[in-house]
Amino acid sequence: MPVPDRQENGIALFWFRRDLRLKDNHALWQALNSGMPVMPIFIFDRNILEKLEDKDDARLSFIHLQLQGIQDQLKKKGSSLHTFYGEPLEIHRELMERFPVKALYANRDYEPYGRERDQSIYTFYQQREIPFRGFKDQVIFEKSEVVKADGKPYTVFSPYMRKWKQILEENPIPKFPSEEKLEAMLPSEDGRVIALEEMGFGPTTIPFPEAVVDQKLLENYGQKRDIPSVRGTSRLSVHLRFGTISIRQLAKKGMEHSVKWLNELIWRDFYQMILYH
DSSP states (O other): OOOOOOOTTOEEEEEESSOOOSSSOHHHHHHHTSSSOEEEEEEEEHHHHTTOOOTTOHHHHHHHHHHHHHHHHHHHTTOOOEEEEEOHHHHHHHHHHHSOEEEEEEEOOOSHHHHHHHHHHHHHHHHTTOOEEEEOOSOSSOTTSSOOTTSOOOSSHHHHHHHHHHHHHHSOOOOOOGGGOGGGBOOOSOOOOOOGGGGTOOOOOOOOOOSOOOHHHHHTHHHHTTOTTSOOSOOOHHHHHTTSSOHHHHHHHHHHHHHHHOOHHHHHHHHHHHHHO
16 A cells, blocks of 8 residues: 655545545545645445456446546646555555544445445544544435425425525535645655556446536527437436536536526426436
8 A cells, every 4th residue: 555654743534436526526625624634545345346247347447537537637736546445444444554544534425335334434433533524515405405394305396396496596506616725635646546457357448428518408408308319418427426527516507507598397307417317
């Protein structure tokens, strides 16, 4: 494992998961404002990878490609990404033994395995009186943020839509310009992205769409979204799934166009796209 210089006052770990970007990353922004140098990490989870049958799995190749891009950006800032392969709890145990870790930052994961994994790691850190701080980044609203007056969930879409639109109008979508604070990263030249071959995998030949929102696509979304023969949808689902593009930035862009081009039906479709992707 690459070992950066120890810091006398401790370091903060930032754990990349489904948020593979340096721009507008909530938990990363919080870590970079913690006052401690930030060591960015990514864990190739053995519990997940061992279940993959295809050794050229496109999802893994996509993740690996994005990590290499992050590494290139960090190297230009005098820092580097540290990647590991194994069981997350064991990796964190080793990190704790080797580095003066004073806090762990990550964006929340909502999937069953992710919640179970994070709970075990939260307990591990809590036992050592070290905070594990989680933040909302993958979604615009978490499940308890858009509910009826009695606190129960909506069962009809229209009143639900009116409620979340009202919330957005009253509470502008925040931004977390983490890309402007990268000087707070832990100086390091030793981090690396583990090669796919070291984990028993190889690259895919499947091409990936760019993380770009087409202006004309937004303008013509209502007319073309249901036509399979044309590019009427964003093709951004893989980027949303792995967080290579900020969902907040997409939501803002959609809202900018909603008044001029989008009717209520399209608002509904866009909402489903960005929140359920």
